[in-house]
Amino acid sequence: xxxxxxxxxxxxxxxxxxxxxxxxxxxxxxxxxxxxxxxxxxxxxxxxxxxxxxxxxxxxxxxxxxxxxxxxxxxxxxxxxxxxxxxxxxxxxxxxxxxxxxxxxxxxxxxxxxxxxxxxxxxxxxxxxxxxxxxxxxxxxxxxxxxxxxxxxxxxxxxxxxxxxxxxxxxxxxxxxxxxxxxxxxxxxxxxxxxxxxxxxxxxxxxxxxxxxxxxxxxxxxxxxxxxxxxxxxxxxxxxxxxxxxxxxxxxxxxxxxxxxxxxxxxxxxxxxxxxxxxxxxxxxxxxxxxxxxxxxxxxxxxxxxxxxxxxxxxxxxxxxxxxxxxxxxxxxxxxxxxxxxx
Amino acid sequence: xxxxxxxxxxxxxxxxxxxxxxxxxxxxxxxxxxxxxxxxxxxxxxxxxxxxxxxxxxxxxxxxxxxxxxxxxxxxxxxxxxxxxxxxxxxxxxxxxxxxxxxxxxxxxxxxxxxxxxxxxxxxxxxxxxxxxxxxxxxxxxxxxxxxxxxxxxxxxxxxxxxxxxxxxxxxxxxxxxxxxxxxxxxxxxxxxxxxxxxxxxxxxxxxxxxxxxxxxxxxxxxxxxxxxxxxxxxxxxxxxxxxxxxxxxxxxxxxxxxxxxxxxxxxxxxxxxxxxxxxxxxxxxxxxxxxxxxxxxxxxxxxxxxxxxxxxxxxxxxxxxxxxxxxxxxxxxxxxxxxxxx
Numbered sequence: 001x002x003x004x005x006x007x008x009x010x011x012x013x014x015x016x017x018x019x020x021x022x023x024x025x026x027x028x029x030x031x032x033x034x035x036x037x038x039x040x041x042x043x044x045x046x047x048x049x050x051x052x053x054x055x056x057x058x059x060x061x062x063x064x065x066x067x068x069x070x071x072x073x074x075x076x077x078x079x080x081x082x083x084x085x086x087x088x089x090x091x092x093x094x095x096x097x098x099x100x101x102x103x104x105x106x107x108x109x110x111x112x113x114x115x116x117x118x119x120x121x122x123x124x125x126x127x128x129x130x131x132x133x134x135x136x137x138x139x140x141x142x143x144x145x146x147x148x149x150x151x152x153x154x155x156x157x158x159x160x161x162x163x164x165x166x167x168x169x170x171x172x173x174x175x176x177x178x179x180x181x182x183x184x185x186x187x188x189x190x191x192x193x194x195x196x197x198x199x200x201x202x203x204x205x206x207x208x209x210x211x212x213x214x215x216x217x218x219x220x221x222x223x224x225x226x227x228x229x230x231x232x233x234x235x236x237x238x239x240x241x242x243x244x245x246x247x248x249x250x251x252x253x254x255x256x257x258x259x260x261x262x263x264x265x266x267x268x269x270x271x272x273x274x275x276x277x278x279x280x281x282x283x284x285x286x287x288x289x290x291x292x293x294x295x296x297x298x299x300x301x302x303x304x305x306x307x308x309x310x311x312x313x314x315x316x317x318x319x320x321x322x323x324x325x326x327x328x329x330x331x332x333x334x335x336x337x338x339x340x341x342x343x
Numbered sequence: 344x345x346x347x348x349x350x351x352x353x354x355x356x357x358x359x360x361x362x363x364x365x366x367x368x369x370x371x372x373x374x375x376x377x378x379x380x381x382x383x384x385x386x387x388x389x390x391x392x393x394x395x396x397x398x399x400x401x402x403x404x405x406x407x408x409x410x411x412x413x414x415x416x417x418x419x420x421x422x423x424x425x426x427x428x429x430x431x432x433x434x435x436x437x438x439x440x441x442x443x444x445x446x447x448x449x450x451x452x453x454x455x456x457x458x459x460x461x462x463x464x465x466x467x468x469x470x471x472x473x474x475x476x477x478x479x480x481x482x483x484x485x486x487x488x489x490x491x492x493x494x495x496x497x498x499x500x501x502x503x504x505x506x507x508x509x510x511x512x513x514x515x516x517x518x519x520x521x522x523x524x525x526x527x528x529x530x531x532x533x534x535x536x537x538x539x540x541x542x543x544x545x546x547x548x549x550x551x552x553x554x555x556x557x558x559x560x561x562x563x564x565x566x567x568x569x570x571x572x573x574x575x576x577x578x579x580x581x582x583x584x585x586x587x588x589x590x591x592x593x594x595x596x597x598x599x600x601x602x603x604x605x606x607x608x609x610x611x612x613x614x615x616x617x618x619x620x621x622x623x624x625x626x627x628x629x630x631x632x633x634x635x636x637x638x639x640x641x642x643x644x645x646x647x648x649x650x651x652x653x654x655x656x657x658x659x660x661x662x663x664x665x666x667x668x669x670x671x672x673x674x675x676x677x678x679x680x681x682x683x684x685x686x
Contacts (some may be wrong), residue, residue, distance in 0.1 A: 030679065050580075077624055084484075094581070112410050158627070158628065158660075158663065159628065160631060160665070163626070163631065163632075164626035164628065164631040164632075165637050166639075167628070167629065167631065167632035168632055168633055168636070169634070175621075204450045207585075207606070209606070210606055210626060211606070211608065212643075213626075215500040242550075242585060242606075244587050245606045245607060245608075245611075247588040262553045263550070263552070263553055263554070263585075263588045264588060265554065265588075268588075279406070282554075283506070283553060285501065285503050285506035285507065285510070286506075286510065288503060288506065288507040288510065288511065289507070289510035289511055290511055294511050295513070300555075306472055306673065317501075320501065322503070
């Protein structure tokens with residue numbers, strides 16, 4: 001069955017075919033998702049386990065991916081932390097009370113994932129039953145990426161406020177990162193206990209840092225989060241974008257599988273961490289290419305992986321809202337065809 | 344005199360001290376610039392050589408940099424091309440007639456830099472005289488970065504429209520890039536004839552590409568632009584951000600000096616192109632750090648360069664509008680102190 005491929009790749013064991021899933025695979029590019037969003041906001045879908053479960057299953061049914069990822073948002077823990085989270089149409093997340101001082105860190109409320117984020121765990125339990133053996137991925141934002149949102153108050157282009165705090169008040173920075181590392185690690189472990197088959201840590205914006213800054217300000221905290229997450233034995237996928245200058249450090253922070261974007265060749269990635277699996281790395285914009293060009297790009301990634309155990313096919317970042325679902329389905333079929341072991 | 348340091352570094356010859364300038368050094372962080380902006384828009388300053396000259400000189404006088412860069416904008420050629428260029432407060436550039444089809448490329452008007460951008464050349468002539476020996480840098484946007492603005496219609500986060508055209512209609516893509524390469528090369532050469540001592544090609548957004556895409560869709564065009572620019576013998580600085588995965592290809596496209604951002608260590612950069620100079624690479628956000636941390640970061644870059652001829656100290660991207668000019672001045676003084684040859 002399909003779930004075997006994903007589970008084998010997580011352990012870097014030979015798989016019946018290369019497993020494939022897409023970051024943000026339950027999202028606006030799917031008509032089925034938009035139908036749910038027409039009646040519920042993003043936060044409402046997250047808060048209602050039966051809705052979160054429903055959209056989690058959609059890409060498994062419609063796109064044929066080898067794993068589901070629970071529908072949630074990396075910023076959900078900001079609600080119990082007391083940061084004030086809203087999503088504005090087209091503008092992305094907005095944080096009502098950004099963190100700028102040590103007092104702001106001290107003021108953060110304790111978060112118990114089992115109670116404060118229990119609705120995510122309930123959604124995992126529901127989806128796990130409904131998926132009937134198809135693997136389910138839980139996830140959380142990495143300490144750095146969460147800190148950047150908490151400090152900037154939303155999305156950012158140059159992360160000036162984040163770096164100002166990091167460079168100017170390293171004690172407060174490390175206190176915040178330690179809080180987030182513990183919270184994220186415990187939250188991921190709870191998702192594993194609820195039934196998730198793998199746990200992905202999203203460090204989406206860490207590529208704005210120099211290698212030295214990553215080593216000094218981020219690595220120890222990501223390592224702690226991953227160690228806590230792995231305590232229950234569920235494999236961890238550690239993902240970042242723009243990490244080509246410090247792949248070795250990303251791997252040093254931990255993760256059974258390292259997720260990379262399209263700017264990293266799989267060869268370079270495996271040279272940097274020969275003992276891990278690799279997830280990636282099609283440019284999400286490749287799905288806007290005509291089929292012949294898209295096919296060539298998928299084949300090129302398959303050729304780079306060269307059948308080596310431990311490759312999970314994915315995009316290098318989230319699937320874009322204007323993507324044609326037929327193209328996403330075509331990529332899944334291509335990956336399966338090209339990697340299926342001869343009968 | 345100070346100009347000797349910059350000119351020596353361009354030729355990778357020993358310099359009396361490490362020269363330093365900042366991208367966007369004439370900009371909103373300076374009260375003197377804001378005073379001019381209070382009475383003239385960005386485009387008006389560009390269009391009036393006496394104003395452009397005045398703001399070009401400001402950072403030489405107030406910050407003590409070793410070179411001036413002519414005040415202009417990489418998108419100015421969009422006006423004679425007929426693309427329709429405006430700048431909206433806080434939103435950045437807006438292109439009235441974005442390029443999406445072959446017909447849009449065919450419709451582009453011919454650009455003669457001597458007439459259509461003569462006001463930039465006049466500003467260079469004025470500034471050159473006023474600078475009294477301090478070197479003056481001319482510049483232009485690289486074909487890819489210009490194409491991304493022309494296709495997206497402004498700034499972009501994921502460059503989806505740009506890549507859609509690139510992957511979906513490579514003939515139109517290459518036709519556009521060839522037009523831009525010729526225009527940019529001729530424009531830079533004209534700036535050299537007008538008196539610029541160095542010419543910088545800004546490929547600010549090229550880091551969104553994979554190495555293979557850079558090689559296939561960008562490298563030949565940047566190479567052509569640089570070859571045309573260099574025809575008059577003026578040295579070229581080739582700058583990009585997020586290029587750590589393909590430094591060798593950036594160097595292969597050309598440039599006497601390669602500009603890198605803070606995600607690239609100078610050691611890695613010099614390994615990738617031992618026969619070129621290096622410009623960079625302080626994180627612009629480091630200027631928000633307290634003086635002791637800022638000093639340590641400047642010293643770290645100086646230690647990496649290790650007195651090797653051909654290092655031009657700069658930021659890894661443009662100086663940010665909220666920067667304290669006193670910090671910029673302090674960096675200049677530090678670089679000069681730390682690198683001054685013993686008398």
